[in-house]
Amino acid sequence: xxxxxxxxxxxxxxxxxLHGMFVATDDEIEAAMGQHLEFGDVLGKHSDVSxxxxxxDITRVTDDEA
Numbered sequence: 001x002x003x004x005x006x007x008x009x010x011x012x013x014x015x016x017x018l019h020g021m022f023v024a025t026d027d028e029i030e031a032a033m034g035q036h037l038e039f040g041d042v043l044g045k046h047s048d049v050s051x052x053x054x055x056x057d058i059t060r061v062t063d064d065e066a
Contacts, residue, residue, distance in 0.1 A: 001025040005061040010037070012049040018042060021061065029058065 003023050010018040018039060024032075032053050039049040 001027055002063055004063045007059045007061050008057060009059070010039070010049070010051070010053075010057050012043055012047060015043045015047040015049065018049055 003025050006022055006024055006029070008018065008020045008022065012018055033055065035053055037050060037053055041047045042049055
């Protein structure tokens with residue numbers, strides 16, 4: 001299974017947005033959909049960023065063609 005580069009845009013409500021990039025296969029993405037993510041206080045003290053992963057939270061950037 002080919003890996004792809006993905007962009008994450010995870011809403012933390014009033015605290016802001018969490019942005020990042022990661023590498024995963026399509027199977028890994030499908031398995032993660034709906035799973036509860038815990039990022040902790042990454043946006044400041046008491047921000048407690050967490051919630052379910054939804055399709056609208058991620059975007060495929062590129063495929064591995066190697």
